[in-house]
Amino acid sequence: MGDDFFVDPEDTREQILAATYRTLCERGYANLTISAIGEEFEKSPSLVYRHYDSKDDLVLACLRYMLEDFETQLTEADFEDPRGRLEEFVGWGLGDVPSEQRRFVSTLVELRSQAVHDEAYRAHFTRSDEVFVGYAADVIRAGIDRGTFRECDPERVAETLVTTMSGAMLRRSTCESTVCLEGVRNGLEGLLESQVYKPNTA
Amino acid sequence: MGDDFFVDPEDTREQILAATYRTLCERGYANLTISAIGEEFEKSPSLVYRHYDSKDDLVLACLRYMLEDFETQLTEADFEDPRGRLEEFVGWGLGDVPSEQRRFVSTLVELRSQAVHDEAYRAHFTRSDEVFVGYAADVIRAGIDRGTFRECDPERVAETLVTTMSGAMLRRSTCESTVCLEGVRNGLEGLLESQVYKPNTA
CATH class of the missing domain: 1.10.10.60 (Homeodomain-like)
Structure with a gap:
C-alpha cells in the first residue's frame, strides 16, 4: 500500500x-x-x-494527493479475505518499512505535529485518520457479514488499531532503535484473535 | 501522575x-x-x-526534570494491587485530560517531533519511553509473581500499552474532536482481560 x-x-x-x-x-x-x-x-x-x-x-x-490515491486503492480493494486484509493492514503499520520510505514516515510525524498549531494540517490529518479507521472498520464488517469474525464493534476495534499504528509511527521516528514493534504486532494480533477472529477461521 | x-x-x-x-x-x-x-x-x-x-x-x-520527578514517584509506588496500577496507567494515557494539561500534552507532541532531526530530543524520548515501558512491565511482573496475572510476556504487553498510549497522545493533539479514545480504552482493556488478567481476579 x-x-x-x-x-x-x-x-x-x-x-x-x-x-x-x-x-x-x-x-x-x-x-x-x-x-x-x-x-x-x-x-x-x-x-x-x-x-x-x-x-x-x-x-x-502533496498530502491530499497521496490520501486520494490511497482512497482509490482502498475503493478498489476486494473484501474476499477480511482476515488477510486486516493482517496486511496491521503489518503495513507495524512491519518493516523499506529504507526509502522510512524518512517519509519520520517526515509525516513532523508534518502531523504542525497540526497542533495549524488548522489546515489538523483538517488534513483528521480526514486521513477517518479514511484509515473507516477502511479497517469496513474490513471488520465484511468479516462479520461473512461469519468468520465475531459480533464485535468494528469502529472500536478500528480506532484501537489506528491509534496503536499511529503510536508505532511516532515512536519509531523519535526513538533510538529500542522500540520492539514485533512485540506490539504480537500484542495486536492477540487482540484480534480474542476480540475479532472466530476460532479456527485462519 | x-x-x-x-x-x-x-x-x-x-x-x-x-x-x-x-x-x-x-x-x-x-x-x-x-x-x-x-x-x-x-x-x-x-x-x-x-x-x-x-x-x-x-x-x-525541563523535560529531564519532569521525567526524574516521575521516576521518583514510580520508585515510591507500591505494587500491592497490580491490576489497579495497570488500569490507572492506561486511564492516565487514554482517559480525560484536565484542560490545563491538554495544552502541555499537545506541546509534548511538538517536542517529540523535534526528535526526528535532533539527537538530544531523540535521546530524551528514548529514555522517557524506556521509563514508561519499564514501569508497566514491572507492574505486570508483580501481578505474575502474585499469581493474579497470567504467564504473559511483560515487556511485550508493556510495549503495546505504551505504543497505543503514544498514538492516543498524537491523535488527540492533532485531530479535530473525532478520536474515540473511549473505544481505544475498551480495546486495551479487552487486551488486558484476554492476555494478562486471570479470570475472576478483579
Missing part, C-alpha cells in the same frame, strides 16, 4: 507534487524550502511559485 | 524550569522564545540567559 506514489506523474501539477514528495523524503520538513522543491522539479522552478504560495501549500497539496 | 510538577519550586534552577513549563503550556513550542520564558520567570530574566544557552537547552532541562 502506498509505495507507488508519483512513479509516473502525468502533468505539471503531478510533477510539482512528485518533486515535493522527493524533497520531503530527502530533507524532512524542518529543512524544507520552496526553492529546494523548485530545484528538484524537472521544469522551470518559476512554475512552482506560480501555482503555490508557500511550502505549506505545496506540502498539503 | 505527573499533575503536580513545579508546584513549589525550591531554588533558582527549579524556578527557571517552572517558568519554562508554564511558558510551554501557554505558547506551545512553535511560539516559544527564551525571552518569553524570561518574562514568565519571577526574578531577573538575565538569570535565565546565564544558566541556559538556548530555548532547547531550557526545554530539555
